[in-house]
Amino acid sequence: MGKYLNAEVYKAIHRKTYTLGALAVILGCIAAFFAMMKGLGGPGATFGFFVSVLCMLFSAGLYFSLLGCDIVFSDQYKNNTLKNEVSFGLPRARIYLGKLSCSIILSVIFCLVIVVFYLALAWFLFPVGSEGLNGQELPTLGRALALAFPLWLGGLGLFQMLLFLMRGSTSATVIYVLLVSGLGTILRLLGMAIPRIYEATAFLQTLLLQTPFEQMPMEMDVPHAWAVGMGWFLVSTAVGLITFRKREIS
């Protein structure tokens, strides 16, 4: 497993135009954002303000999951490389879990680089504020990260399952987007349309990956986020593994 994981990480890192290109574009966008904010100025532009903005942006991590998995999976059905791996005799569980672990490692590295880069720029370019840090910003950031991490894992597990289940990455992407950002709307509509099932739809909404992000910053229920995120991660990984083991790779 260690060697497989090593090989997957090596492959992903050597897809320079995609992996490093994506990271360079994201860091470039953050730098441009700060350059723009520095030029615009204003008394509200403080380090504490940008920490709060960062917490609010964490929900976008569910869309970064698309990149994290896509870099590793890389349309293997279409390119026939998955067939090669299976024909070579590698156990399917190793292939599935190896690719998932590689996506997680890459995504965590991406996340760390982006967050550290963002905070460093905010720290160097903007004042702490006339009243200094009120002692809440960094603990809030820590709580927001603790809340977001399992939900991002859930997103990675779900998209990886869809990539293995579907033959094309387009359908996997479309279904992922619908599940992550459309299912909540559908449940809300259903609840409004049929009052009798309102409570059931309200309960189902609490199980969605997007919901804890929607409740921020008013409510940050970290244990709930872990339960939801790990629930999606474990169930989707189990379904993906079982289906992949039985599937004919042509």
Added chain:
Amino acid sequence: MLNYISAELYKLRFHKGLYVGVLLLILLESLVFLPFLWVDPDMSIRRDVLYGFLVAAVNVGVFIVPIITAMVFDDQHGGGTIKNEIVFGISRGRVYLGKLTAALIAGTAVAALAVGWYLLLAFLVGQPGEYGLQALRTVLYVLALHWWIWLAVLSYVFFLLMLLKSSAAALAVNYLTTLFVTPIALTVAGGGGEDLKLWFRVLMELFYTTPIQVTFIGGPADGILPTLLGGNGLLYGAVVGLIWLAVTTGAGLLIFRRREIR
């Protein structure tokens, strides 16, 4: 060119995913009418109220258009179909513009079907209201404005699909652009940035989701660009849509002409 577009549209007729997507969209819309048709047939609602729901809900189009565009494009890099077309000798400009036009026609047809279905149900289920005609006029105005926004999103996503060769990456970048830039653009264009520099305010007014917010329904549009355009919100939407179409298509053509297709 016409032959190429018609061939692209012919291919789309056999795309099962597109039919499933449209069916799902229509089913979702029908949910709004469920209480009046099935749960409690004695309940009544006025048509103008139902038209108002559509005006509020039409904003989600910005999130649906990328999905439709990805379905229409259907991973042509992965399928190797673009390579075949290039090898066959079709000019790259025709390939890009033909596929973009076909996607635009298909997208408009899907939108017309979805909106038409909603309006039909609203007409059949809703009771005549005092402001029925006025509300219908507002709906048509808002839809005409949104069509330009959808055009901008479609051309942007199409450009990303051509550039990135991966639907997942293209959709991720598009959603991230919408999620990150919209709050800033709407705050600035909504009157929250009067102290900001002129170039930045104009840039934010040119973002594709901005016309949705700053254009007061049926009334005059505020802001630097809308004022320059005589306060005509529809014209403002059209200018933003056409600028996005021109810039993304120009950039897409430039890149597509120089890239090696494998």
